[in-house]
Amino acid sequence: MKELKITYTDTDNKKLPTYKDYNTSVWTIADALKVKTDDLTTSMPLISYDFPTMDESIMVWDSGALRNIHGLTVTFKGWYVMWSLVANKVDLTNKNIYTEWHNRNNVAYIGYWYSKDGVEWKFGGRLLNKSADLRPWEWSGGLVMREGKENIVDMFYTSVSGEPSESVVSVSSGKILADKDGVWFEGFDKTTEMFQADGVHYANINEDQYFDFRDPHPFINPNDGQVYCLFEGNVAGMRGSFSLTDKETGILPPNYSVDPGAKYGAAAIGIAKLKSSYADGDFSEWEMLPPLVTALGVNDQTERPHIVFKDGYTYLFTISHHSTYSGNLQGPDGVYGFVSKDGLFGNYKPMNSSGLVLGNHSSQPYGTYSHFVDMEGYVQSFIDTIPASGQDYQNPSEYRIGGTLAPTVKIELKEDRSFISEVLNYAQIFAQKKYLDNYTYDIRS
Ligand code: FRU
Numbered sequence: 001m002k003e004l005k006i007t008y009t010d011t012d013n014k015k016l017p018t019y020k021d022y023n024t025s026v027w028t029i030a031d032a033l034k035v036k037t038d039d040l041t042t043s044m045p046l047i048s049y050d051f052p053t054m055d056e057s058i059m060v061w062d063s064g065a066l067r068n069i070h071g072l073t074v075t076f077k078g079w080y081v082m083w084s085l086v087a088n089k090v091d092l093t094n095k096n097i098y099t100e101w102h103n104r105n106n107v108a109y110i111g112y113w114y115s116k117d118g119v120e121w122k123f124g125g126r127l128l129n130k131s132a133d134l135r136p137w138e139w140s141g142g143l144v145m146r147e148g149k150e151n152i153v154d155m156f157y158t159s160v161s162g163e164p165s166e167s168v169v170s171v172s173s174g175k176i177l178a179d180k181d182g183v184w185f186e187g188f189d190k191t192t193e194m195f196q197a198d199g200v201h202y203a204n205i206n207e208d209q210y211f212d213f214r215d216p217h218p219f220i221n222p223n224d225g226q227v228y229c230l231f232e233g234n235v236a237g238m239r240g241s242f243s244l245t246d247k248e249t250g251i252l253p254p255n256y257s258v259d260p261g262a263k264y265g266a267a268a269i270g271i272a273k274l275k276s277s278y279a280d281g282d283f284s285e286w287e288m289l290p291p292l293v294t295a296l297g298v299n300d301q302t303e304r305p306h307i308v309f310k311d312g313y314t315y316l317f318t319i320s321h322h323s324t325y326s327g328n329l330q331g332p333d334g335v336y337g338f339v340s341k342d343g344l345f346g347n348y349k350p351m352n353s354s355g356l357v358l359g360n361h362s363s364q365p366y367g368t369y370s371h372f373v374d375m376e377g378y379v380q381s382f383i384d385t386i387p388a389s390g391q392d393y394q395n396p397s398e399y400r401i402g403g404t405l406a407p408t409v410k411i412e413l414k415e416d417r418s419f420i421s422e423v424l425n426y427a428q429i430f431a432q433k434k435y436l437d438n439y440t441y442d443i444r445s
Contacts, residue, residue, distance in 0.1 A: 014342075016223060019273055019289055022345035025338065027295040027355055028194065029258060030250030034354035035331040041419045042356050044334065045409065047367050047386050049400055052426055055123045057092060058111070059104055059403030060084045061382045062140045062304065062370040065429045066176075069147050069220050069227070069278075071307065071375050072432040076151070077178040080118040080429055083143045083155065084405075086111035090233075094401075101401045110138045110157060114183035118429045122182065127155055129189040132172045135161035140215045140304055140370075141171075146281060147220075151175050152248055154281070156229070158214035159191060165205060169194045169216045169231055171283045192284055194229070195272055201288045202233035210239065212267075215304045218283075222309055223343045227278045229286065230305040230316075233270035235294050240264050244297040258297065258327060265326025267295040267302040269318055269338075286426060292316060293338050293348050300324045302336070307344075307374055310413055314340045316348060317357065317373045322365065332359030335371035335379065339416045349416055357418050358411065363387070368406045378430050379412055381406045 017023075036042075056062060065073040066081035087104040110128055110340055113121040128138060141157035152175060159170040171194055174187025197204035199215040217230040235242070242248075242263045249258060269290035276282035293316060294301055294308065302318040309315075316338045325331055335384070337357040340346035353359055358379060360367045366385040373379050383402025405427035411418045 016343040017345040018224065019226075019228075019345055022290050023347065025246055025293045025348035025422045027293055027298050027338070027350055028248060028250030029244070029297050029329065030180045030252055031350045031353065031355055032325070032329050032331065033253070035356045036354065037330070037332045037362050038169055038361055039356075042352060042358055043361050043420070044358055044368050045407065045423050046361055046364055047383055047406060049386050049388055051383055051402065051404065051406075052384065053404040054113075054121055054427055057089055058123065059087045059089060059101055060405065061104065061112075061403065062382060063382065063405060064142050064372055065374070065380070065431075066143050066145065066153070068145045068433060069218065070222070071219055071309070073374055073429060074145055074433045074435050075146075075431045075437065076176055076183065077436050079178050079183050080115040080431060081176070081183055082115075082121065082429060083141060083142070083299070084113065085109075085138070087179060097401045097403075098441065101403060105139070106162065108137050108138065108139055110155065112143075112183070112185070114178075117426045118431065119427065124183060127185055127188060128157075128172050132190045132191045133159070133278045134170070134191050134193070135159045135166060137161065139167075143219055144218065145176075146173075148279065150436070151177065151236055152281065153185070154283070155188065156216040156218055158216065159193070160214070162266070167213045168196045168228070169214065171216075173281060187289070194283055195286045195288060197233065202238055202268060203236050203239070203266065207237060208234055208239035208266070210228050210300070212301055212303070217304070217306045219307055221344045227274040228344070229272050230292075230307060231272070232272045232301070232305060232318075233268040233291065234290065234300070235266040235268045235296055237266070239266070242266060242296055248297045260327070262297040262327030262329070265295060265298050265300045266326070267299045267320070267324070269293040269302050269305045269316060270276070292345075297326055298329060299326060304370060304372065306372060308373055308377075308413070312341070313413070313415065314344055314346065315351070315373075315413060316340075317371075319370055321369075331356060332362070333366060333369050334359035335373065337418065352417050358409070358420060363373070373411065373431060374430070376430065377411045378424070379409050379411055380427075380429065
């Protein structure tokens with residue numbers, strides 16, 4: 001298989017903005033007015049009501065392949081590996097599935113899977129030891145092979161509690177091991193807290209009781225070789241107190257009036273820079289930087305932000321919901337994108353003019369969510385709720401809850417535009433790099 005190389009070429013040799021001197025980019029109300037649900041080039045395929053499930057005893061949602069710090073999906077000793085947010089089903093007959101699914105965040109833990117072909121997955125159980133948990137719930141993040149080490153991996157995640165309401169970006173580290181029968185992990189018995197909402201660059205609970213602060217995505221910026229971490233945040237400031245200027249509205253159509261509710265939308269794609277030593281596996285010190293993109297007046301949540309470097313462009317992807325759009329704006333649940341020609345700290349424009357990259361079709365508005373775009377444009381997501389044909393997606397007897405991964409799809413990234421081009425297998429991942437594939441297994445005593 002060909003090995004994918006990340007190319008970042010500063011073709012014009014111009015001086016790119018750095019983390020010290022960049023401007024936050026804005027997703028404007030005018031941009032969001034261009035969002036069109038059901039444009040076929042930016043829509044998820046319809047999911048069959050008879051979709052297969054990966055494991056009937058658990059519910060699965062946000063997931064991600066084992067990757068390296070450059071963003072390439074990797075295999076380990078011939079195994080594809082994946083983490084998922086998981087909740088154990090209490091009632092295996094699925095009679096209570098609606099309630100269990102909608103309460104899943106309050107019992108979420110990180111589980112893992114392994115596979116020989118990237119299609120058929122075997123569930124391996126918990127990834128972190130319970131002793132690692134500083135708070136009861138484990139929410140999203142990413143599983144990353146440590147650069148320069150043979151089998152050290154870091155599970156970046158969000159350590160969350162309800163009472164008190166806390167959400168801390170965290171990491172737990174350990175070893176990945178494999179033999180011919182499967183994959184397992186050792187270590188992962190403690191957690192390092194990385195950073196939390198500071199109320200200065202990002203809203204904290206005192207400013208916004210509905211604040212979001214989670215979903216770490218660390219990576220090396222190919223342009224300066226430094227480790228950064230993206231995350232979901234909100235714009236700092238008191239909830240609802242924002243005034244929306246031309247900067248946030250963009251150029252509005254004649255007679256368009258901004259809905260008064262718009263000021264409650266304050267999503268931000270956050271970024272922090274690692275100050276402690278990556279080589280030593282020390283993730284304890286970070287510098288909080290201003291957001292890369294804000295959505296003031298547009299949307300209150302830009303979740304699971306992640307990044308793709310391709311053909312000299314930097315693509316920022318994030319997932320968002322119909323229900324978190326502000327004021328009278330509309331858009332489907334799905335993945336949105338922003339693209340810069342000037343590196344990580346350049347000016348980002350919404351992809352496809354609107355920001356929408358892949359949304360659910362209006363006949364399956366809650367069909368899929370938590371899309372993750374890899375370096376080659378393969379997009380993973382989970383199945384949420386699929387209505388029976390022609391049935392009402394709001395009537396519980398007429399839909400099926402997913403809790404399993406959707407068919408992977410491929411998108412082509414062409415400068416500032418994207419096009420869906422392929423539908424692949426359910427839960428399929430593709431590896432761009434293989435670690436120790438020709439390794440002969442030790443005999444385990
Ligand atoms: C996205 C998400 C993440 C969060 C997790 C909680 O689906 O809301 O932002 O970490 O799910 O389950």
